[in-house]
Amino acid sequence: MHFDLVDLGLFRHVVEAGSITRGAERAHLALAAASTRIRGMEEAIGAKLLLRTRLGVTPTAAGRTLLSHARTILAQAERLREDLGAFVGGLAGEIKVLSNTNALTGFLPEVLGTFLARHPNISVEIEERLSDEIVGLVAEGVAEIGIVAGTVETARLETYPFATDRFVVVAARSHPLAGRGSIPFAEVMGLDFVGLDRASALQRFLAVKAARAGRALRLRVQLRSFDAVCRMVEAGVGIGIVPETTARLAQKTSDIVVVALDDPWAVRDLTICLRSYRALAPSSRLLVDLMRDWQGRPPAPVGQ
Template sequence: MRYDLIDLKLFCDVVDAGSITAGAEKAALALAAASTRVRRMEEALGAPLLTRSRQGVTPTEAGRTLLKHARTMLAQSARLKEDLGAFAGGMSGEVRLLANTNALTEFLPEALSSFLAAHPQVSVDLEERLSDEIVGLVAEGVADIGIVAGTVDVGALVTYPFRSDRFVVVTAADHPLARRPSVSFAEVLDFEFVGLERSSSLQRFLAARAAREGRPLRLRVQLRSFDAVCRLVECGVGVGIVPQTTAARAVKTMALGVVDLTDDWALRELTIVVRAEAELRPYARQLVESLRA
């Protein structure tokens, strides 16, 4: 069997994405080229690595074995690149960081900008995921660092406090809820929503919470940013759920009502999660230190 690093990275990307098409896009390969690589890997092994269905692909037992070793080899390759980078005039490499919606939109832009300015030879691969997904991917070694809601079970991962924030309801200034000091999520479900794209981790989380209440989340429009959500809420399109930091910024320029959510999950203690600190590469360790600061 001859698998190069491109093959191994592609296979990991395909499994993580759940489809060859999405995996090929993530690996920056044409779909035909990616499909050919996967097929040749299976031919070289003499056994299928993926189970294919209309819903996507999942690894077979052989695929799970390959996935485990591929992630180890890719991590070792990245560590080798970093160690040799010191002889080429400084640190060079990439850190993979996963974060939930709140951390990604409200806190990471400023935190990452200072780190990247201080480390011009390091790049950060940042991806948005649900908190429980992040914990699993960090534990498996798919990502170096994760930022998750403090309520999620992190298992044996090492944790550090990051930031605190709270989700609130934003409404148009003349909306019936605007006069309320607080409201439960179940009550908010009586109204139509302005939300983020369905693929965003927050929107998936809210849809799951609505399902627990036995109610649909009635989305009238999906947007790409919290600020855009606030603008349409101001125009009376629907209500929105955004971080308190976003609402405090928006009310300075928009006519909005801001209502506290009474649900326990509305308070978001954001936490940094990593595997054992000794396993972190130097630039990943420096990023953790920067985020904590």
């Protein structure tokens, strides 16, 4: 049997996305071409690699074996590219980072702006996930670097502190909450909310918190960015919950107020998690070094 790197990369993307269609998109292949490649791999092996259902695809036992080897081979190929890149214009490579919503919106843009300016031949792919999902995916080798909430159990992964932020409520200046200095999440669950798409990591996190209290959030509008949430909040559609770093930036251009959440989970220590710092690719090690040195200091208390 013969598989090239495109085959192996496609198969990894399909399994990680849980869909041949989304896997093909990630691999930059047409759906028909991707399906033909997967079928050819199954014929070469003589066994099914994927279980296909209405909900997507999952790997068979043979598929899981192939996935494990594919990740190893692809990582080695990437390491080879990086090592040779040092001889042809400097370090090169592609880094995959899994991040929770807080880090993705509040801290990573500035860090990555600095990193990419220093290393023009390195690219970074970022995927937003829930913190507990990130731990499992980093452990499996889906990505070398994860950024998670400090409260999440990271098992045997190596961890390093990154930054601290907190979730806050944003409301229009005319909203009844505008005069409050702080409020518990339980008091706002029955209000109209402006939120992110239900598939977003933060929205799923808040939905779980509400469900544990026997409630459901009243999402009036679902958007794709915190900036859009703050603009809709300013228009009086409802309240929102966003990272304080985002809320403070939005206050410069929007007429909104920021109200602290009293709940302990609202304060979020952000942690870098890895399988092994020593085993990181050179480009990934450079990014981790920058993040570890980054001064993600705790924000000042709300109202200051």
